[in-house]
Amino acid sequence: MLYNIIMYAIQMGVAVYSLFSEKVRKMWLGERASFGVLREQVDPDARYIWFHAASLGEFEQGRPLIEAIRRDYPEYKILLTFFSPSGYEVRKNYEGADIVTYLPIDTVTNARRFLRTVRPVMAFFIKYEFWYNYLHVLRHRGVPVYSVSSIFRKDQVFFKWYGRSYGRVLKCFTRFFVQNDESKRLLASIGIGDAMVVGDTRFDRVLQIKDASRQLPLVESFVGGSEKQRPVFVAGSSWQPDEEIFLKYFNEHREWKLIIAPHVIGEEHLKQILSLIHDRKVVRYTEANGQQASEADVMIIDCFGLLSSIYHYGDVSYVGGGFGVGIHNVLEAAVWNLPVIFGPNNRRFDEAQGLLKSGGGFEITDYDSFEQIMTRLAADKALLEKSGRASADFVASLSGATDKVISNIKL
Secondary structure, three states: OHHHHHHHHHHHHHHHHOOOOHHHHHHHHHHHHHHHHHHHHOOOOOOEEEEEEOOHHHHHHHHHHHHHHHHHOOOOEEEEEEOOHHHHHHHOOOOOOOEEEEOOOOOHHHHHHHHHHHOOOEEEEEOOOOOHHHHHHHHHOOOOEEEEEEOOOOOOHHHOHHHHHHHHHHHHOOEEEEOOHHHHHHHHHOOOOOEEEOOOOHHHHHHHHHHOOOOOHHHHHHHOHHHOOOOEEEEEEEOHHHHHHHHHHHHHOOOOEEEEEEOOOOHHHHHHHHHHOOOOOEEEHHHOOHHHHHHOOEEEOOOOOOHHHHHHHOOEEEEOOOOOOOOOOOHHHHOOOOOEEEOOOOOOOHHHHHHHHHOOEEEOOOHHHHHHHHHHHHHOHHHHHHHHHHHHHHHHHOOOHHHHHHOOOOO
16 A cells, blocks of 8 residues: 555655754654553553644643543543654653653554554544554554544545545544534545534633743743833744844834744844844843843743743733744733734634634734734724733633533543
């Protein structure tokens, strides 16, 4: 079968490419080590529920479900697998799972060996994961398999005449928990009727993150605490094209304080950001004290893990990536009652489209459109408050997917 030939070619390609890429080397070594991890850690008397997420973003989507099952059904153990180092390396010590490891590449041999070792009683694949061999072996073993927060579009291979053979993999799922009606309709068009529209578990996750947010004394000093005098703009996950636009604006509009949490934290990128800031007092989060922070106009967040809590201190937010491959997580900002501004590459992101329709989101295409939006928000306090409420209401209105999934599986 062509698919298996491709998988073996990928396996060989990963081995070769690992000689030149540290990220690929971690994945290659992790996959090779995974069977040893399973031999050492699998309890043969336990019943495992298997969750697979390609990377960190998919894990965050699945996390509310993992933790709900962990809380409500402690008699089961959790196996969590990743394909990408960007997921595994960040969450390899995640306490919500009993075993965390890489998933070996999807060959027939690996699939049989993996499932013979673990013997899961149920499996969840998050969003876009459709591994042909693993899914067919699971079906052969009679293991219930669920696709969670999945979303389908008509341009995907499953719905093309040349993809019908591979599309049979979808029939291995017991049920699809999809994000929208269009996904359910597309599945029905190829004969798959067991699909339920529950929404996206990311909405549940951002509400969890909000509830668990931290107070950040240094950021509180920067914004002025309860005596805050100046509005605060928070730019999250920004790239250089984003920064070139909003920094030009804030170089001219000095009434605002600005927090920048760039997507890439490296000295070269930080130097690029500093070169775009003119005549403003700047501090780096890891190098400032409270006094320095309170006197600064711009704070650069030069570490990871704070952004979801930092949005709490803003009045207007910006989420980067919209001038590149696509915007980052707009929900983390929206949940804090903030208007959310982002770039034009947002069409494939339902949450961004929903924010635009609700009035909580604003799309920009260049500096002029950014300036127009900021001018409106700065001049009209009622609009600022209304759009912030619209953002938070949008998130709240689409929460609850996790409970819907739990109530429609058999545990």
